[in-house]
Amino acid sequence: xPKEGITPRAQDYSQWYLDIVxxxxxxxxxxxxxxxxxFKPTGYAIWEAIQRGLDDRIKATGHVNAYFPxxxxxxxxxxxxxxxxxxxxxxxxVTRAGxxxxxxxxxxxxxxxxxIGYFYSKWVxxxxxxxxxINQWANVMRWEMRTRPFLRTTEFxxxxxxxxxxxxxxxxxxxxxxxHDVYADFVEKEMAIPVIKGLKSEKEKFPGALRSYCIEAMxxxxxxxxxxxxxxxxxxxxxxxxxxxxDQHNTIQYAWTTSWGVSTRxxxxxxxxxxxxxxxxxxxxxxxxQVVVVPIYRNDAERSVVMETVQxxxxxxxxxxxxxxxxxxxxxxxxxxxxxxxxxxxIRVEIxxxxxxxxSVAIARRDQPGREGKSFVPQDGLTDRLTALLAEIQQALYxxxxxxxxxxxxxxxxxxxxxxxxxxxxxxxxxxGTTEDEKRIQEETRATIRCIPLDQPQxxxxxxxxxxxxxxxxxxxxxx
Amino acid sequence: xPKEGITPRAQDYSQWYLDIVxxxxxxxxxxxxxxxxxFKPTGYAIWEAIQRGLDDRIKATGHVNAYFPxxxxxxxxxxxxxxxxxxxxxxxxVTRAGxxxxxxxxxxxxxxxxxIGYFYSKWVxxxxxxxxxINQWANVMRWEMRTRPFLRTTEFxxxxxxxxxxxxxxxxxxxxxxxHDVYADFVEKEMAIPVIKGLKSEKEKFPGALRSYCIEAMxxxxxxxxxxxxxxxxxxxxxxxxxxxxDQHNTIQYAWTTSWGVSTRxxxxxxxxxxxxxxxxxxxxxxxxQVVVVPIYRNDAERSVVMETVQxxxxxxxxxxxxxxxxxxxxxxxxxxxxxxxxxxxIRVEIxxxxxxxxSVAIARRDQPGREGKSFVPQDGLTDRLTALLAEIQQALYxxxxxxxxxxxxxxxxxxxxxxxxxxxxxxxxxxGTTEDEKRIQEETRATIRCIPLDQPQxxxxxxxxxxxxxxxxxxxxxx
Numbered sequence: 001x002p003k004e005g006i007t008p009r010a011q012d013y014s015q016w017y018l019d020i021v022x023x024x025x026x027x028x029x030x031x032x033x034x035x036x037x038x039f040k041p042t043g044y045a046i047w048e049a050i051q052r053g054l055d056d057r058i059k060a061t062g063h064v065n066a067y068f069p070x071x072x073x074x075x076x077x078x079x080x081x082x083x084x085x086x087x088x089x090x091x092x093x094v095t096r097a098g099x100x101x102x103x104x105x106x107x108x109x110x111x112x113x114x115x116i117g118y119f120y121s122k123w124v125x126x127x128x129x130x131x132x133x134i135n136q137w138a139n140v141m142r143w144e145m146r147t148r149p150f151l152r153t154t155e156f157x158x159x160x161x162x163x164x165x166x167x168x169x170x171x172x173x174x175x176x177x178x179x180h181d182v183y184a185d186f187v188e189k190e191m192a193i194p195v196i197k198g199l200k201s202e203k204e205k206f207p208g209a210l211r212s213y214c215i216e217a218m219x220x221x222x223x224x225x226x227x228x229x230x231x232x233x234x235x236x237x238x239x240x241x242x243x244x245x246x247d248q249h250n251t252i253q254y255a256w257t258t259s260w261g262v263s264t265r266x267x268x269x270x271x272x273x274x275x276x277x278x279x280x281x282x283x284x285x286x287x288x289x290q291v292v293v294v295p296i297y298r299n300d301a302e303r304s305v306v307m308e309t310v311q312x313x314x315x316x317x318x319x320x321x322x323x324x325x326x327x328x329x330x331x332x333x334x335x336x337x338x339x340x341x342x343x344x345x346x347i348r349v350e351i352x353x354x355x356x357x358x359x360s361v362a363i364a365r366r367d368q369p370g371r372e373g374k375s376f377v378p379q380d381g382l383t384d385r386l387t388a389l390l391a392e393i394q395q396a397l398y399x400x401x402x403x404x405x406x407x408x409x410x411x412x413x414x415x416x417x418x419x420x421x422x423x424x425x426x427x428x429x430x431x432x433g434t435t436e437d438e439k440r441i442q443e444e445t446r447a448t449i450r451c452i453p454l455d456q457p458q459x460x461x462x463x464x465x466x467x468x469x470x471x472x473x474x475x476x477x478x479x480x
Numbered sequence: 481x482p483k484e485g486i487t488p489r490a491q492d493y494s495q496w497y498l499d500i501v502x503x504x505x506x507x508x509x510x511x512x513x514x515x516x517x518x519f520k521p522t523g524y525a526i527w528e529a530i531q532r533g534l535d536d537r538i539k540a541t542g543h544v545n546a547y548f549p550x551x552x553x554x555x556x557x558x559x560x561x562x563x564x565x566x567x568x569x570x571x572x573x574v575t576r577a578g579x580x581x582x583x584x585x586x587x588x589x590x591x592x593x594x595x596i597g598y599f600y601s602k603w604v605x606x607x608x609x610x611x612x613x614i615n616q617w618a619n620v621m622r623w624e625m626r627t628r629p630f631l632r633t634t635e636f637x638x639x640x641x642x643x644x645x646x647x648x649x650x651x652x653x654x655x656x657x658x659x660h661d662v663y664a665d666f667v668e669k670e671m672a673i674p675v676i677k678g679l680k681s682e683k684e685k686f687p688g689a690l691r692s693y694c695i696e697a698m699x700x701x702x703x704x705x706x707x708x709x710x711x712x713x714x715x716x717x718x719x720x721x722x723x724x725x726x727d728q729h730n731t732i733q734y735a736w737t738t739s740w741g742v743s744t745r746x747x748x749x750x751x752x753x754x755x756x757x758x759x760x761x762x763x764x765x766x767x768x769x770q771v772v773v774v775p776i777y778r779n780d781a782e783r784s785v786v787m788e789t790v791q792x793x794x795x796x797x798x799x800x801x802x803x804x805x806x807x808x809x810x811x812x813x814x815x816x817x818x819x820x821x822x823x824x825x826x827i828r829v830e831i832x833x834x835x836x837x838x839x840s841v842a843i844a845r846r847d848q849p850g851r852e853g854k855s856f857v858p859q860d861g862l863t864d865r866l867t868a869l870l871a872e873i874q875q876a877l878y879x880x881x882x883x884x885x886x887x888x889x890x891x892x893x894x895x896x897x898x899x900x901x902x903x904x905x906x907x908x909x910x911x912x913g914t915t916e917d918e919k920r921i922q923e924e925t926r927a928t929i930r931c932i933p934l935d936q937p938q939x940x941x942x943x944x945x946x947x948x949x950x951x952x953x954x955x956x957x958x959x960x
Binding site for chain 2: 028030032033034036038039040041044045047048064065066067068069070071072073076089090091092093094095096097098099105106108115118119122123128134138139141143145155157330
C-alpha cells in the first residue's frame with residue numbers, strides 16, 4: 001500500500017523525489033527568492049554529517065580551512081577566457097550598496113577560483129610557500145533557469161578546495177588524492193553510494209580546467225549524478241592571476257593550481273540512491289539519528305515502567321550510538337513509526353509492557369520495510385547487537401546500490417544499443433568521437449559522456465559512433 | 481625589547497592590534513572588495529574553535545541548525561519600522577542576475593529576522609509547533625563606512641538564532657537562557673574573557689527589539705566590546721510577518737520571537753583581551769594548537785636521537801592534547817620560537833640532546849614571556865603536567881583579564897568623574913536620564929551606556945547626569 005503523500009517511484013520518479021523532500025521535512029521552497037530553498041533542520045543535519053565526514057578527510061590529507069569574500073569584482077571573472085564563458089551568464093550582480101551605485105559591480109561568487117587566485121598571487125612568493133593547500137566551506141550562487149531541491153538551486157552550500165603547486169605532477173597528484181582519498185572514500189564508505197571515478201570529456205570539463213576528474217553515481221532511475229569534481233587547472237588561473245614563485249634556481253615560474261568541490265547536491269544523491277516508497281533511508285554511518293526508541297504504553301502506570309526500562313537500556317548507548325527516545329505523549333506509536341520511517345532512521349526499537357515481561361524488544365530495520373525487517377531480540381546484549389546491525393545495514397545499502405548499478409550498466413557496441421541502454425542506465429562503450437559528435441548524441445539521446453573511467457580495458461575496440469579503433473572506453477548516460 | 485613588526489601597546493594600541501592581526505597571520509585585507517578581509521587559515525582555525533564551542537552549547541540547550549537564503553526581497557526589510565531604519569542604509573543590493581535586470585532588487589542579508597519571519601509564518605500553525613528553536617551559521621553583509629579586521633567588516637561570519645514562543649515569558653526565558661548558558665558560559669569558560677551581562681538602553685537596542693541583552697567585555701585599552709547580544713523581539717516581527725498560532729482554546733494569537741547572535745568579532749575580542757607585545761595569546765581551551773614541540777639539533781645524528789624521543793614522548797598525547805611537532809628543517813629554533821609566540825600557542829616544549837641526557841624538557845608558557853614562564857621538567861609524567869599547566873594558564877588568563885577590568889572600573893557620582901573615568905575604563909553610575917541625555921553624553925565624551933547590568937545594587941542613588949534619585953545603575957564606556 002503506498003504511503004500517504006508519497007507518489008510511488010514506479011509511477012513518477014520525479015514526483016516521488018519531491019514528495020520525499022517534503023514528507024521527510026528536508027527543505028522548503030523559498031518561492032520569494034528565485035530558485036532557492038530553505039534547508040530545514042532535518043535536511044541541514046544531513047549536511048552537517050556530510051561536512052564532518054568530509055572535513056575530517058580534508059584535514060587528514062593536509063589541508064586547512066580559510067574564508068574568502070562572497071563578492072568578486074566583476075572584472076575578475078573576465079580574466080580567464082573559458083571561465084567567463086562558463087559562469088558570466090549565470091551570476092547575480094551587486095550594483096548598489098550603502099545607498100549608492102557602485103562604480104564597478106560585484107558578482108556573488110559562483111565559484112571562487114578568481115578571487116582566491118588574486119590572493120594567492122600575493123601570498124605565493126617562493127617554492128618554500130608550496131604546496132598551498134586551502135579549503136573553504138561557503139555558499140555560492142548560480143542563477144539557474146530550472147531548479148530542483150538540493151540538485152540544482154540558485155544558492156547552494158559546498159566546500160571548494162584551492163591549492164597551488166610547483167609542478168604539474170604535484171598538481172595532478174593532488175587532484176587524484178582528493179578524488180580517491182577524500183571524495184570517493186567518503187561517498188562510498190559513509191554515504192554507501194558506489195561511484196565510478198573518471199575523467200570528464202572536453203565538453204563536460206570545468207570551464208578553465210586542464211583536466212576535470214569526477215565521481216559519478218547511478219540513481220534509482222538509471223540516470224547519473226555527478227557527486228564531486230576535482231580539477232587540475234594547469235597554469236590557466238596562474239597565468240590569469242599571475243600566481244608565480246621563485247624556484248630553487250632563482251627562476252620565476254608560473255605555479256600549477258587545482259580546485260575541487262562537493263555540494264549540498266550530495267543530499268539529492270543520498271535520497272535517490274537509497275530511499276523507497278516509504279520515505280527517506282539514511283545509511284547508518286551518516287545518519288544524525290541511528291536508532292529511535294519508541295516506548296509503547298496505554299496509561300501512566302505502563303508509561304513509568306516502560307520509560308524506566310528505556311532509560312536503563314539506553315544508558316550505555318551514550319557515546320556508542322546516536323539515538324533518540326521518542327517519548328512525545330500526544331502522538332500514537334503508529335504516528336511515530338510513520339514519522340521515523342519517512343525521515344529514514346536506520347533502526348527503530350519498540351518496547352512495551354509485554355516486551356518487558358519477556359526481557360526483549362522489537363527491532364525494525366528501515367532498509368527492509370514490513371515484516372521482513374522486523375525481529376524480536378533479548379534486551380541483554382542489545383547495544384552490541386544494534387552496533388553490529390548498523391554495520392550490516394550500511395553494508396547492505398552499499399551492496400544493493402552496487403548491484404543495481406551493475407544490473408543497469410551494459411557494454412554497447414552500436415549507436416542503436418547505446419540509445420536503448422541510456423533509457424535504463426549506463427552505456428559503457430569505446431569512444432573515439434569528437435566534442436561535436438558528443439553534442440550530436442546529446443541532442444538525439446539526451447545522454448552525455450559522464451566520464452572516462454580510470455579503470456580502462458586491456459584491449460582496444462571500435463568507437464560506438466565513429467567505428468574508429470580506440471582503447472578508450474567511456475560511460476554514456478542521462479544525468480541530473 | 482619590542483618584537484619586530486609589532487608596535488608596543490603603550491605606544492599605539494590601535495596599530496598594535498593591526499600588527500597582531502598581520503604578524504599572527506590571522507587575516508589579509510581584501511582591498512579589492514570594500515571593507516572585507518580574508519580569514520586566513522590561522523584566523524579561521526580560531527573561528528572553527530569558537531563555532532564548535534558555541535554549537536555544542538546551542539544544541540545542548542535544545543536548538544537545531546538550519547539554513548535560510550542569503551538574499552532577501554528588499555520589500556521584506558521595510559515591514560518592521562525600526563528594523564528598516566536600522567539596516568536599510570547599509571545593505572548591498574542585487575539588481576541584476578542571469579544577465580537581466582530584476583523587477584524587485586534583493587538585499588544580501590544584514591541579519592535574517594525578516595526572511596526567517598516569512599518562513600516561520602508558514603511553519604507555525606498551532607501551539608504544538610512551539611517553541612520553534614532554530615539557529616543558523618551564515619555570512620552576512622553590512623556596508624560599513626569604517627572597517628577594522630574582525631571588529632567591523634563589510635562581510636562577516638556569525639550564528640543567528642531565531643526562535644518562536646507562545647508567550648512573552650517563554651520568549652524572555654529563551655533570551656536569558658542564551659545570554660547565560662550559551663554566550664556568557666562560552667566566552668568566559670572557553671575564551672577566558674570575563675563579561676558583564678546586562679540590558680541595552682533604548683538607544684543601543686537592536687532595531688525592532690523589545691529588549692536587547694548583551695555581554696560586554698573590557699579590552700586592554702579600557703574600551704568596551706559587545707561580545708554577544710540576545711534579543712526579545714516581543715511581537716514586533718510576529719506582527720510584521722504574521723507569525724500566528726492557534727492556542728489551546730482555539731484562538732489565534734501572535735507569537736513571540738527572539739533572535740541572538742555572536743560573530744567573528746569575537747576573534748577581535750580575543751586578541752584585545754589576552755595578547756601582548758610579543759604577539760597573540762590564545763587561551764588553552766580554545767587554542768587549535770595547545771602545545772608546540774620544537775626539537776633542537778645541529779646535525780642528522782642529533783636529529784634522529786631527538787626526533788625518536790619526541791615521537792615516543794608525544795605518542796600518548798594523541799586524544800589528550802592538541803599539539804604540533806615543528807620539525808621543519810630549514811628554520812632555526814629561534815625562528816620557530818618567534819613564530820609560535822606570534823601565533824599564541826599556550827605552551828612550547830623544547831627538547832635537545834642535553835635535555836635527553838637529563839631526561840627532561842624545557843617548557844615555555846606563552847602567557848609569561850621570557851625567563852619567568854620557562855622551566856625544566858622531567859619527561860616522566862609530562863602529559864599530566866602539561867594538562868595541568870594548560871588548565872592553570874586558562875585560569876590565569878581569565879583572572880588577569882578580570883583583575884584588569886576591576887582595576888579599570890570605577891563608580892562615579894558626577895558627570896566630571898564620568899568624563900575622566902571613560903578615558904581609562906568603565907564608569908559605573910546611577911542613571912535616570914533620557915535617550916537624549918545619552919546622546920549628549922556620547923557627543924561630549926564618545927562614551928555610551930554599554931549596558932544596564934543584570935546585577936543591580938541594593939540601594940538607590942542619584943543619577944550621574946540629572947541628579948534624580950534612581951535605583952538603576954549603568955555602565956558607561958567608549959566602545960569598539
